[in-house]
Amino acid sequence: MTTDTTVPLVDLKAAHAEVEAEVRAGFDRVLATGGYIRGPEAAGFEEEYAAFSGTRHCVGAANGTDALELALRALDLPPGGGVVLPANTFVATAEAVVRAGLRPVLVDADDDHLLIDPARVADVLPQAAALLPVHLNGQLAPMAALLELAGDRPVVEDAAQSQGARQDGRALHGRIAATSFYPGKNLGAYGDAGAVTTDDDGLAAAVRLIGDHGSDRKYVHERFGFNSRLDALQAVVLRAKLRRLPAWNAARRAAAERYHRLLAGFDGITLPRTAPGNEHVWHLYAVRIGPGRDRDAVLAALREAGIGAGVHYPVPVHLQPAFRHLGHGEGAFPVAERAARELLTLPLFPQITDAQQERVAEALAKALVS
Numbered sequence: 466m467t468t469d470t471t472v473p474l475v476d477l478k479a480a481h482a483e484v485e486a487e488v489r490a491g492f493d494r495v496l497a498t499g500g501y502i503r504g505p506e507a508a509g510f511e512e513e514y515a516a517f518s519g520t521r522h523c524v525g526a527a528n529g530t531d532a533l534e535l536a537l538r539a540l541d542l543p544p545g546g547g548v549v550l551p552a553n554t555f556v557a558t559a560e561a562v563v564r565a566g567l568r569p570v571l572v573d574a575d576d577d578h579l580l581i582d583p584a585r586v587a588d589v590l591p592q593a594a595a596l597l598p599v600h601l602n603g604q605l606a607p608m609a610a611l612l613e614l615a616g617d618r619p620v621v622e623d624a625a626q627s628q629g630a631r632q633d634g635r636a637l638h639g640r641i642a643a644t645s646f647y648p649g650k651n652l653g654a655y656g657d658a659g660a661v662t663t664d665d666d667g668l669a670a671a672v673r674l675i676g677d678h679g680s681d682r683k684y685v686h687e688r689f690g691f692n693s694r695l696d697a698l699q700a701v702v703l704r705a706k707l708r709r710l711p712a713w714n715a716a717r718r719a720a721a722e723r724y725h726r727l728l729a730g731f732d733g734i735t736l737p738r739t740a741p742g743n744e745h746v747w748h749l750y751a752v753r754i755g756p757g758r759d760r761d762a763v764l765a766a767l768r769e770a771g772i773g774a775g776v777h778y779p780v781p782v783h784l785q786p787a788f789r790h791l792g793h794g795e796g797a798f799p800v801a802e803r804a805a806r807e808l809l810t811l812p813l814f815p816q817i818t819d820a821q822q823e824r825v826a827e828a829l830a831k832a833l834v835s
């Protein structure tokens with residue numbers, strides 16, 4: 466018998482194995498009705514995800530980037546208004562701002578947690594029509610400080626990486642949040658999907674309207690919209706997985722704690738930290754390599770050893786060719802730039818075994834001395 470000594474970054478097949486029977490039964494249900502867009506499965510999921518998030522409303526969307534755009538559009542901000550977001554995020558956060566007809570105002574992160582830094586937000590406040598913090602890697606940005614800075618300005622939360630995370634006991638702190646059910650997220654569909662959560666009845670209705678061609682009656686288009694709806698087959702998957710999500714997030718937390726123990730005392734790396742008040746859901750377990758060490762060499766050595774490590778994200782938003790027009794060069798956001806050079810994401814998923822984590826730790830120890 467051969468044993469597989471490789472460790473993937475995420476194992477979506479292991480997650481599927483847990484929900485397979487329910488998903489197949491649900492697909493049969495949908496196929497029997499022929500109703501593929503929204504419908505009772507999507508409505509059922511929206512209700513369940515709202516309850517899970519502790520919000521009055523959840524409105525499904527076609528993906529997380531759309532969900533962010535829908536949330537921003539629903540707010541009716543002045544065209545071209547500045548939206549403050551961190552430079553160290555997935556590019557989608559900035560894309561949604563541009564697509565909503567608004568202007569990204571990038572700021573740096575705090576060096577301890579790599580979350581948007583309220584002190585840097587304060588610097589750009591005169592340009593801000595809204596704030597768009599990102600709950601990076603599975604923990605919430607410092608919401609109390611951000612809400613205080615925001616005053617009357619709306620705060621929109623990029624919750625794509627924080628499904629199930631809480632701060633001071635709550636998921637939603639701002640006016641509206643958007644999440645992604647991209648397959649690799651903590652709650653992942655079998656294709657693209659996303660959602661908006663809010664307690665505001667008017668915003669929820671606006672999101673639903675905009676995401677369905679501005680229409681809530683066939684062929685009557687109240688306002689300018691586009692097509693971004695949750696489909697029934699994805700809703701089936703999401704309902705089955707949502708029932709496991711609390712246990713899966715707990716398993717992620719246990720795995721993160723095991724890494725903390727296994728990697729404590731390793732020379733030349735910094736372990737990720739949980740900010741005060743946060744209940745972390747460990748979407749990613751990203752260590753920092755260095756300074757004075759070559760992260761890419763460590764990454765290559767891990768891959769050579771069959772460890773599916775990754776980098777999230779190698780280039781911050783302001784240094785991406787698509788966002789060069791914002792006018793920030795190298796050195797503009799030193800924390801984000803250093804993080805991009807130093808971060809290394811280790812394999813972590815709910816079904817990861819002790820033995821797999823030990824193999825990761827062993828390979829990392831070897832990679833760090835070579």
Ligand SMILES: *Cc1c(COP(=O)(O)O)cnc(C)c1O
Nearest residue numbers: 528529530555557558625645647
């Ligand atoms: C995944 C992600 C998104 C975009 O979600 P999609 O469903 O891929 O469109 C936005 N923001 C962050 C921080 C993400 O991680």
